[in-house]
Amino acid sequence: GAGVSQSPRYKVTKRGQDVALRCDPISGHVSLYWYRQALGQGPEFLTYFNYEAQQDKSGLPNDRFSAERPEGSISTLTIQRTEQRDSAMYRCASSTNGNEQFFGPGTRLTVL
């Protein structure tokens, strides 16, 4: 069966541009999570959804970051006016029970 997919796998953008990162969860998984992983560190929580409802966005660094999951399936993480410090691996995960989370391959974002 298909796992979590993310696109694009790599994104290079110029400072000040907006980017949209997409996550397609495992079919039937109610919960979807966004994490950010810096080199040499574990993933850090950004936000999560149950169905289409955003349950917790406490990990979003500032108001340039937003996420949506309008139909309870695919999710988009949007970063407006990107800055160099936004460069990182952005990972998406999905789950049925809230704890056993299955991760996608990630999107490597580089802001020049």
Place this chain on the structure above:
Amino acid sequence: GQQLNQSPQSMFIQEGEDVSMNCTSSSIFNTWLWYKQEPGEGPVLLIALYKAGELTSNGRLTAQFGITRKDSFLNISASIPSDVGIYFCAGGNAGGTSYGKLTFGQGTILTVHP
């Protein structure tokens, strides 16, 4: 943000040796999980623990959920070259206000020499 304290940071071992790594937290978790990450891939779930004191095995891997709910360890027996990777612990609290949020350790880098 909060991170779990994972040790050791790295390990270099010979094929066939056993490996032990652990994870501690200042906070209680209801669930402990162990993930493995290989280059260019996302973390892959190895073992999930749901009960304090629980000891769970998955092949050559054994993990325990500490009695205090503030720690966990992972053992790998008879290591093989394909065990190479970064091992992450993660703590979760299903049912609380932060339901679904996992807090990760910084990882243990494992290198296995044939």
